[in-house]
Amino acid sequence: MPLLLSIFLSCQNEGFYFQDEARARLEGPYEWALGTDSLDYSFAFYPSSVKETAMNMTLFIMGEATANERLVKIEVVKGETTASAEQYSCPTEISVPANAYSVPFTVVLKRTSDLSSKNVRLRIRITDSGDFKAGVVEQNGFTMKWNDTLSKPRNWDELNEFFGAFSLAKFRFIIDTLGIGEFDTNTMTWGQLNNYRIVMKNALTAYNESHPGNPLKDENGQLVSF
Amino acid sequence: MKNIYIFLVVFVLAVFYSCYKDEGNYAYLLEEQVGIIEIDTTGNTDRFAFAMTYNPGDTIRMAPRVKYAHPENLKYAWITYPHPYQAEQIGNAMVYPKADTIARTLEVEWEVTHEPGRYNSGLLVTDTVRGLTAQIQFSYFTVNKPGARAGVYLLSEYNGQSDIDFYTSQLCLIYGGDNLVPNYYSQTSREGMLPGKPLFISYGQDYYYVFTESGGYRLNTAGLELMEEWNQMFYNAPSYKPQALNYINNCEFLVNDGKLHVLYTNKTNDRKFSAPIGGDYSASSFLTDRTRTSYGAVTGAINSDQVIFDEKSLGFSPYFSMATEIGEFMNTDPDAYINAKRLPSNPLAIKGGEGGKTYAIVENEGKPYLYILNFYNVIDDGDLSGNGINSVIDLSGCRDIRNMKFFEANINGTAFFYATEKGVYSFTPSSGQTDATTIYECTTSEEVTCISLFAGHAGGGFPTAGAILWIGVWDESSKTGKLVEFEIDAYSGLARRQWGAMFAPTHSNPHITTGFGKIKSIATKF
Numbered sequence: 227m228p229l230l231l232s233i234f235l236s237c238q239n240e241g242f243y244f245q246d247e248a249r250a251r252l253e254g255p256y257e258w259a260l261g262t263d264s265l266d267y268s269f270a271f272y273p274s275s276v277k278e279t280a281m282n283m284t285l286f287i288m289g290e291a292t293a294n295e296r297l298v299k300i301e302v303v304k305g306e307t308t309a310s311a312e313q314y315s316c317p318t319e320i321s322v323p324a325n326a327y328s329v330p331f332t333v334v335l336k337r338t339s340d341l342s343s344k345n346v347r348l349r350i351r352i353t354d355s356g357d358f359k360a361g362v363v364e365q366n367g368f369t370m371k372w373n374d375t376l377s378k379p380r381n382w383d384e385l386n387e388f389f390g391a392f393s394l395a396k397f398r399f400i401i402d403t404l405g406i407g408e409f410d411t412n413t414m415t416w417g418q419l420n421n422y423r424i425v426m427k428n429a430l431t432a433y434n435e436s437h438p439g440n441p442l443k444d445e446n447g448q449l450v451s452f
Numbered sequence: 453m454k455n456i457y458i459f460l461v462v463f464v465l466a467v468f469y470s471c472y473k474d475e476g477n478y479a480y481l482l483e484e485q486v487g488i489i490e491i492d493t494t495g496n497t498d499r500f501a502f503a504m505t506y507n508p509g510d511t512i513r514m515a516p517r518v519k520y521a522h523p524e525n526l527k528y529a530w531i532t533y534p535h536p537y538q539a540e541q542i543g544n545a546m547v548y549p550k551a552d553t554i555a556r557t558l559e560v561e562w563e564v565t566h567e568p569g570r571y572n573s574g575l576l577v578t579d580t581v582r583g584l585t586a587q588i589q590f591s592y593f594t595v596n597k598p599g600a601r602a603g604v605y606l607l608s609e610y611n612g613q614s615d616i617d618f619y620t621s622q623l624c625l626i627y628g629g630d631n632l633v634p635n636y637y638s639q640t641s642r643e644g645m646l647p648g649k650p651l652f653i654s655y656g657q658d659y660y661y662v663f664t665e666s667g668g669y670r671l672n673t674a675g676l677e678l679m680e681e682w683n684q685m686f687y688n689a690p691s692y693k694p695q696a697l698n699y700i701n702n703c704e705f706l707v708n709d710g711k712l713h714v715l716y717t718n719k720t721n722d723r724k725f726s727a728p729i730g731g732d733y734s735a736s737s738f739l740t741d742r743t744r745t746s747y748g749a750v751t752g753a754i755n756s757d758q759v760i761f762d763e764k765s766l767g768f769s770p771y772f773s774m775a776t777e778i779g780e781f782m783n784t785d786p787d788a789y790i791n792a793k794r795l796p797s798n799p800l801a802i803k804g805g806e807g808g809k810t811y812a813i814v815e816n817e818g819k820p821y822l823y824i825l826n827f828y829n830v831i832d833d834g835d836l837s838g839n840g841i842n843s844v845i846d847l848s849g850c851r852d853i854r855n856m857k858f859f860e861a862n863i864n865g866t867a868f869f870y871a872t873e874k875g876v877y878s879f880t881p882s883s884g885q886t887d888a889t890t891i892y893e894c895t896t897s898e899e900v901t902c903i904s905l906f907a908g909h910a911g912g913g914f915p916t917a918g919a920i921l922w923i924g925v926w927d928e929s930s931k932t933g934k935l936v937e938f939e940i941d942a943y944s945g946l947a948r949r950q951w952g953a954m955f956a957p958t959h960s961n962p963h964i965t966t967g968f969g970k971i972k973s974i975a976t977k978f
Contacts, residue, residue: 415722416720417715417722417726418687420726420774421724424726424730428728
């Protein structure tokens with residue numbers, strides 16, 4: 227008899243903690259975060275006209291959905307954040323509708339001029355809202371790092387034939403004109419790259435004609451040429 | 453009594469039967485007594501007829517010999533079947549396709565109508581009385597895809613739409629005979645005609661380019677199948693205003709809306725033309741077909757891939773290999789006969805001429821002149837005149853030259869040809885003549901719609917390259933088109949029968965072929 231009782235007691239289902247309290251967790255956009263709790267982003271390879279980008283985040287609840295709307299609170303972790311308030315926008319509260327298990331929301335990263343020479347970071351995390359507490363440690367917060375630092379592509383030697391000698395000003399002009407910043411010689415044909423070269427030559431001519439006496443120069447004061 | 457009558461009836465019948473002539477029936481004879489059926493092609497010049505390559509519409513002829521004791525009882529069946537001969541799945545069964553019977557006579561003369569591909573063939577001979585059979589099989593023959601056919605492709609108008617007629621002539625030795633297939637494109641592609649009236653047709657590296665008023669099309673040589681339309685031919689398609697296209701120096705050059713576009717075929721490409729080559733220019737519809745040579749090349753010669761005429765500056769400009777901009781020739785020497793960088797006016801016509809030179813018909817102070825320039829295998833020393841003191845020829849005596857609609861010259865001779873709507877004329881600067889020679893005059897209801905010289909620019913076509921002038925003529929009263937083919941002397945520009953007696957003995961000069969649409973442009977393929 228005691229043996230039977232002990233067997234029953236050992237089989238008693240122990241409740242997991244999230245069944246007792248509603249909790250929430252965060253996931254970042256997979257194409258940038260790749261399932262991790264952080265992402266890195268650079269504005270450098272996008273045309274200058276791009277001033278901000280939206281990161282599509284997802285809030286997941288842990289536990290059962292309810293028939294009433296609830297609230298999740300998000301805070302910026304000041305000790306782990308170097309971005310200024312002008313460099314991002316992030317909601318501080320997220321409404322979880324009735325019967326919902328997840329809610330999408332957006333964090334906007336902004337392109338400011340100082341980013342051309344430095345990285346900034348933003349860390350957000352879930353705080354207790356009364357309706358929800360933070361969930362699993364690995365996903366109760368999310369970190370975003372971004373910059374606008376242009377650098378010489380590693381395959382520029384292969385691009386020399388089409389774009390000539392590298393300079394940051396030239397590369398920025400290429401990106402702004404073509405709208406792309408990556409040129410893969412393994413997937414792009416000679417014809418396509420040559421087409422880019424012709425387009426850039428025409429664009430440079432048009433630029434210099436529209437800036438008489440002030441042709442495009444690079445960071446070293448040299449005339450940009452293709 | 454009754455028995456007597458029965459006996460008499462039987463007797464009479466027996467008499468009749470005994471008088472019946474026994475013609476003999478060899479069906480019961482042994483093989484050694486009848487012999488076997490022997491099929492023999494030894495010594496026949498046509499014995500390889502079923503092992504060759506044909507185009508749809510060609511005729512296969514073979515006349516084997518059969519040796520047998522009773523040829524009157526034989527029946528014949530020529531059959532073809534796919535090569536390699538493989539079973540196909542039909543339902544749950546693997547079935548060998550049935551053979552086609554193409555003839556039932558001993559001698560076969562069969563017009564090729566099979567789809568492109570390879571076919572085995574054979575002759576079955578059967579004795580209809582004894583059932584004895586014999587057969588002979590041949591190696592496979594090949595039916596070409598339509599677009600691969602060497603010949604003349606004529607872009608013609610049919611009721612406001614465009615189609616390609618196909619033509620060959622005995623006079624073009626390389627084509628091997630006379631042939632006409634109207635509506636070749638629409639029949640072959642089964643896509644119907646191309647929308648819009650024709651503009652021009654050209655042959656690139658390995659494609660046909662067809663431009664109509666409605667759109668541009670790249671067709672392959674396999675079956676004249678559509679590869680790309682206009683918008684797909686570019687990384688960024690410009691507005692549609694095609695002027696000219698040719699293929700030289702491993703590059704397809706296209707002039708559209710006054711700008712040059714390039715597609716280097718010896719580099720990896722996406723079959724797309726480039727953005728417009730840079731520069732402040734407006735290209736005319738001229739593209740040269742000769743810029744440099746590897747045989748007897750002059751050291752330091754102009755090494756451009758193409759030469760255009762800029763209607764803005766009224767001058768010729770080079771395009772150097774893989775450049776991003778149109779280039780410039782050297783400043784013209786003041787003593788040069790012609791200033792290639794600045795002509796007196798926009799030419800009425802420009803074409804490649806004798807020996808790679810460039811002929812331009814130019815008006816100067818109200819008078820027409822032939823300007824002969826040379827950019828081919830010469831050094832740019834500031835004088836690109838092509839014929840020294842005779843680089844500028846007065847054409848005032850040339851009838852109606854200011855009203856010309858079409859112009860042709862060719863590398864094979866000094867003569868050029870021009871046409872108004874009502875006539876075709878020739879002139880040569882090498883004879884000293886001062887007026888043009890009339891080659892063809894239209895009737896009241898006719899108009900000239902196109903002229904072209906066989907292999908005048910592309911090279912090839914020996915020995916009649918440059919010696920055949922085609923004139924497209926449209927008869928408005930009968931609503932029919934015809935091709936007037938002249939054998940001409942490339943130097944004198946006169947109609948002259950030189951090769952015709954040998955290659956085209958059945959042709960007169962001119963040789964006229966009817967049955968076309970309104971011919972607007974001609975491209976030849978070898």
